[in-house]
Amino acid sequence: MARALANSHNHRHSGSRYRRGEHRPLRFLQRSAIALLLTVTALVSPAGPAHAEPTLAEIEAELDAQWLKLEPVIEQYNKVHSELKANEKKAAALDEKIRPLSLQANLAADEIGEVANRYYRTGPSSELNALLRTGSPTSLADQLVVLDRISKRRQEKITAVLETRDRYLEERQALDELITKQQAQDKTLAEQRKTIDAEIKRLERARNAAYQSTGYTGGSGASGPCPAVSVGGAAGTAVRTACAQLGKPYVWGATGPNAFDCSGLTQYAWASAGVSLTHYTGTQWNQGSSVSRANAKPGDLVFFFSDLHHVGIYIGNGLMVHAPRAGQPVQMENIDNMPLAGFKRVG
Known part of the structure; x- marks a missing residue:
């Protein structure tokens, strides 16, 4: 009985499949086409909100x-590089002072030797005779005493010269140590500069790509x-x-006339x-006298951020001219x- 029922069920099921069988390929193809269309649509359709392309404002904010992060490193490089150049200039100036002092001391020492040598070869010189007129020494010992006095006078001059020279040499040595340290810092920051330059170029490419379709080139500059x-x-x-300088490009480390930081x-x-x-920026802050915002005048330097890593020149009415960053012109x-840090008046 169970086998009969099963055979009857299979017969009905088989019959049902048979009756629909002639339409099955078409429906299968339809379902496959729909699935394929959904797959392709998912691949080419814009991503959902979690993967949406950033807006122009978001690109600028990024x-x-x-x-x-980049500008403080740039200004640190400017600081070290400026100090290094200033100290190298000081070292050159000290060399100019040391050179004649050393020469003067050597010449004075040679002169003492020449006086003694001339005395023993030819007798008292006219200079020595002038001193002898007052004492008229009759023995060699007396004459040597006078000669010794001449030598002491000249030695005193040499000592004064050498003391000055040695003081300069000590300054030069301390300066050399500082220059060596700053040269190492300058080299390290110069290597970081390569990384910074690469990052700047990457950001500029991203910005240009994002703004290419809009023709946007500005920044947040004011008009007037x-x-x-x-x-x-x-x-x-x-x-x-x-x-x-309005419109000229930002290039870090640049001081004009064609580009600026x-x-x-x-x-x-x-x-x-x-x-x-x-x-x-840090040194410029110390090169001016502080003024309040209420008393700020065109020409004052205006500084930003707690570490003073950005500066512009105030032009009045709450406006400044500045070199903002890579990708944005003066x-x-x-x-x-x-965030305003303060104003400084120079000049």
């Missing part, structure tokens, strides 16, 4: 965040007359020079007014767009 407030004197010269721009602007600034910008 670049700004990366730049906050530059300078925003007219000013005369040295500050006016510095401000007008800074304004004349932030402290290079302020150095260049104030150099046009006859004021020498060091190519390093531009005007509102000083409230970054």
Whole structure:
């Protein structure tokens, strides 16, 4: 009985498959095509929100965040490099002082030897005779005493010269040790510079790729007359020079005239007014006197961030000219767009 029922079930099932069998290939192909279409669609369709392409604002924010890490290293390089050049200049100046002192001491020592030699060869010189007129010594011993006095006078001169020279030599030795240390730091930072340059280029490529379709080239620069407030004197010269650099590219370590980094721009602007600034934000901060925001005037240096790693030149009405970062040219910008550290007046 069970076998009969099973055979009956199989017969019905087989019949059912048979009746549908002639349509099965078409439906199978339809299902396969749908599955394939869904697979391809999943591959070529835009990713979900978790993998969405970043917006332009997000790209700029990422670049700004990366730049906050890069710029302090750049300014540290500027600091060490500027100090190294200054100390090398000091060393050269000390060499110029040491060289004639050594020569003077050698000549004086030779002169003493020559006096003694001449005395024993030819008798008292006219110089020695002048001294002998007052004493008229009659023995060789008396004459040697006088000669000794001459030697002592000249030896005193030599001693004074040598003391000065030795003091310079001590300074030179300390300077040599510092230069050696700074040269090592400069080399290390120069190697880091290669890594930084590679990172900057990567960020620029990412930025250019993100903005290529929009034609965006700007940054967050402000528009309007530059300078925003007219000013005369040295500050006016510095401000007008800074304004004349608008649109020029940022290149770290550059001090103009074709490209700038932030402290290079302020150095260049104030150099046009006859004021020498060091190519390093930290030193520029110490080269000026502090002024409040309420008393800030065009030409003042305006610094940002707690470590003072960015600087611009104030042009009035809450605006500055600065070299922002790689990928953004020299531009005007509102000083409230970054954390303000303070103002310094130079000149």
